[in-house]
């Protein structure tokens with residue numbers, strides 16, 4: 309397998325904003341008296357904000373109007389952003405930073421493929437604004453993961469064929485999106501165990517030998 313580029317999911321791969329999503333949704337669900345736990349939270353990984361809200365509201369008997377849903381999603385995002393705004397470059401794990409440097413040093417093109425509409429803010433808070441050759445995110449797409457749109461956009465911005473761009477994902481929806489787009493996929497952690505991935509990894513540093521083999 310020839311690898312010319314690596315497309316990284318953001319939340320759950322480059323950074324651990326997944327904990328902030330969880331706390332923000334838990335606060336909103338708590339205000340509504342809707343049960344919310346880690347199991348429901350796992351279904352929100354990689355899925356857009358409004359689709360996440362729909363999953364949470366499955367637990368409610370009340371019907372919410374579109375206006376109420378937008379207000380709830382806005383409230384969740386305000387809480388979420390209050391956590392994001394406290395992040396600094398020291399929140400970037402040294403292993404992530406080292407791995408990105410090594411891959412870049414090998415001449416690989418690097419991109420972000422994230423469903424998040426907060427991608428620019430997160431990259432800025434972590435000091436990563438200039439690091440990626442391309443950023444495809446939730447502000448640029450119509451269909452979020454498991455649709456492959458965000459990864460196809462990243463590959464086209466890089467000018468690389470999907471079959472030569474390794475997607476790195478923590479979420480079932482993201483791995484499905486990668487496979488649907490014709491990308492090889494590396495799954496980190498739990499999602500990798502349940503889905504058909506090309507590489508199952510525990511840590512991001514394991515990408516280095518995979519990419520060396522693919523050069």
Ligand code: B16
Nearest residue numbers: 318319353354357422423424425426
């Ligand atoms: P936002 P990723 C995804 O990011 C998160 O995993 C998912 O939980 C979230 O709902 C989605 O972004 C949208 O985020 O509310 O910031 O637009 O994993 O695709 O990097």
Ligand code: MG
Nearest residue numbers: 317319320479
């Ligand atoms: Mg993710």
